Amino acid sequence: MRETVGELVRRLRLARGWSQQRLAEALAQAAPERIPPTRNDVSRWEIGTRSPREWLPFLAQVLEVPRELLEAAKAVKSPEPAPHVLTVADFLPDGDLLAPLHSRTGRRIGAGQVADLGQRVHGLRLADDVVYGKDLIGPALRELRAAVKLYREGTHTDAVGHELLRAIGELAQIAGWVASDAGEHAEAERIYRLGMSAAHAAGDEVLSGNVAGSLAYQWSNTGRAGDAVDLARAALDSAGSDAPPKARALYLDRVAWAHTRAGQDRPAMAALGEAGDALAEDSAGTESPSYLYWMDAGELQVMEARVYTELRRPLRAVPLLTDVLGRYDASHARELALYLSWLAVAYADANEPEAAAGTASRMLALGQSGSERTAERTRIVLDRLRAFRDVPEVTELLAS
Template sequence: MDAAARHRHGDTAPDHELTTLLALAGMSHKALAKRINELAELRGVSRRYTHTSVANWCRRGMAPRAPAPALIADALSERLARRVTVGETGLAGPGDLPGPAGDGPSFPRTTSVALTEAAEFWSPVKRRDVLSAAPFSAGAFSTPFLRWLIEPADPAGGARSGGGPRVGEGDVRELRQAAEDVRHWDSRYGGGSWRSTPMPALLYERAAPLLRGTYGEDVGRQLFAAVSQLARLAGWIAFDAGDDRAAQRHFVRALRLARAAGDRPLGAYVLTTMAMQSLLRGHPDEAVDMAQGAHEQAGGREAAAVRGFAKLIEARAHARLGDERAACRSLARAEELCAHDRQGQDAPEWIDFFNRARIVTDAVEVFRDLGRPRAALGWDRLAALPANRYTRCHGMRLAVVSSAHLQRGALDEALAAGRQSVAVLRTVRSARAAEHLRTLGSHLGQWRNVPQARSLLAELRPAS
C-alpha cells in the first residue's frame, strides 16, 4: 500500500517499498538518516533524523513531512546510481504529484535560494535526472536574461553563517586558480578532453561546501564571483563537448552567482557566452538581444573588454542574419572598445583573450558568413592568436579560411588550409571544432569529383 492510500485510510501499514529499496542499496537506517540530514542542509533546511525515524517509516508506515520524501529519493538515487522517484519509496502523499516541468533552470530572486539551487544542481544525481537527453532550448534563457537585465547586481548580502567551513581569501584564490588552469587547458585541448570533463565534480565537491560555509560580506562576494567563473567554465566545456542543455543550466547558475557577487562585468561576460551558444544553435535574433543587453549593463570604462566582447558576438549574430551593415557597425565598436581597454585599467584575467587577434579571428567568420570571402581573407592576414595556447580556435579559424577560399573558387588554397585545420584539431576533443569541419566538408562537396578534394573529404569524415 502506498503512502497516498495510507493517508486516505489512516492506516500505518509497513512501507515495503522503502524497505526493499534500502535492502537493494545496502543502506542502513542510520546511513539513510545521516544522508537525509546532509541533503537537507544543502537546501538550507534543518533536519535531525535518526535511525529510529527511518525505522518508523519502514515498519510503522509513518510518512515524514516535506521535504523528507524527496530527500530520501535523492539519497537512494545516489546509492543505486539511478533515479529513484518519491513514488517508488511509497512516500508519495496526495499533494506530492509532480507539476508541469519548466522549460529551463530557474533564476531565484533571493541569494540564499540561488546558492541552495546551485549546490543541489551540481549533485551528480540531480544532473542526471534533469539533463538526460535534453536538447537546447532558447526559451530556457528568457527569464534569467530578463531578471539579470532588470537587476544585474544584488544589494549587499554576501555574508553567511552556515554550518560549513569558515571560508577565507585563500579558498577563493584556490577556486580562481582552478578556473584559470581549466580555461587554458580547454583552449588547447577542448571541452571533451580528460582534464576538462571533471568540472561539475569540482563544483559539487569543492565549491558547493564553501557556499554553505561561513564568511563575511567581502569574502562572500569574492566567493560568489569565483564560483560563477567555475560554473561558466563548466557550461562552456559542456557546450564545447556537445552537451547543450547541461551548458545552459551551468550558464544560468553562473549568471545568478555573478549577480549575487555584485559583479556586473562578470555577469555581462556570462550573458555574452549564453548569446554565443544561442547563436551557434541557430537563434541569432536571441543572440543579438542578449549581446546588446550585456553591452549595456556591463558597466563603464572599467568593463571595456567585456563590452567589446559582447559587440563582437553581436557582430557574428548579425552576420548570420545577413545584416552586413549592423555586423560591420558592431565589429567597429568592438575594435574601439578593445583600444580603450588597452589604454585603461587591466582587464580581469578571465577576459584576457579579448584582443586584436581575437577580433580578427571572429571577423574572418563574420565576412565568410556574409558571403564576402575577399574581405574575410583580408582580415585573416592581419593577426593571429598564438596557436600553442589557442589550439582549438586556431584550428577552427583554418577551417573557416578554407571555406572562404572555396567561396571564391580557389580550390588549391582551400585544400591547403583544410588539411592544416584537420592536422591542428587532431589533438582537440570538441564538438564545436567537429561542426566547423562538417561545415567545411559540406562546402567542399561540390568538388567531390576532384581527386585532391576527395582525399580531404576522406580526412574530414572521421575528424567530424
C-alpha cells in the same frame, strides 16, 4: 513623487550595502517557517512586477524600519510601465540555485580558500587553451560542484560570500565553455545560467555580462540567433558604459556574431566597429578583469574575418585569416583548426577549391575528436567542398 514599495525596498537595501541575494537570505532567516524568497522574488518586488504584501512585516524587521512606512509605500501607485527592455536578469533561472542551506554545518570559509579557488579557476581556463572539452569537462564540473557546495554549506562573512560568488561566476563561465565544446549544450546552458546568477548576486555586472555573452555565443551557433541577439545586447547594456574597454569589446564581439548568424549584416558590422573603438580605449593603465587576458586586437581580427566569411565576403576574409594564422601559436590546436576551417570556407566561396582543399587537409591533420566545435566545423567544410568534388584535390580529400 512618493516612492512605491519596490523603490523603497531597493533604496533601503542599497543603504545597507546588501545585494538582492543578501536580502532574500535575511528574510529566510526572519521567517524560517515560510518558503524562503529568492533573489528573483526580491528583483520582482523592486521593479514592481510582484507585490511583497505577505513579506511586509519581515521586510520591516530586517530593514529596521516601521511597518507603517512600507504599508504607506504599498499604497503608492506605480507609474505606467515603460516598454520592457530586456536585461540579463530576464535570462536568469527562476529557482535560486545558490540559496544557502538554512543550517550550515560546513567549515568557516576565509579569504585564503577563495584565493585558492581563484587560482584553480585560472588554471582551468589556461588548460582550456590546449585541452579539448571532452577531456576537460569532468574536472571542470567537479570544481564547479565543489565551489557551489562550499558557498552553500560553509559559513563566511558577507565580503567572503561575495568573493565566493564571483569565483563561482568565473568558474561557471569556463565550465560552460568546456561543456559547450564537448557538445553538451543543455548542460552548458544550465551552467551559464548558474554563473549569471552568481555574478548578478555578487553585484558584478561585468562578470555577468561575460557569462551571458558566452551563452549568447552558444545560442548563435545552435539555431537560436534571435535569442542570442537579445541576450548579447542585454549583456552589453547591463554592464554599462563604465565597463572596462576589453569587456565592452568582448560584449560587442558577441553582439556582432549574433547579428551575423541572424543574417543582419549592418548591425553586425556596426558592432564590430564599436568593438574596435572600445579596444582602442584600452591602455597600459586600464585595469581589466584577469579573465579577459585573451581579448586583444588579434581576437577581434579573427571575429571580423569570421563575420566576413559568414556573410560571403571572402575577398575580405582571406587576407585577415591568413594574417592571423601566420602569427598563431600551433600549440593551440583547437583554435588553429577552427581558424583553418573558416579560411577553407572563405577559399571555397572565392572559387579557389584547390586552396580550400589544402587548408582543409591542414585542419584535419590537427584532429578534433575531443571537441564538438571542431567536429561541427569539419562537417561544414566538407559539405561546402562537395560542390567541387570533380576537382582532383577535393576528390582526394573527400575520399580520405
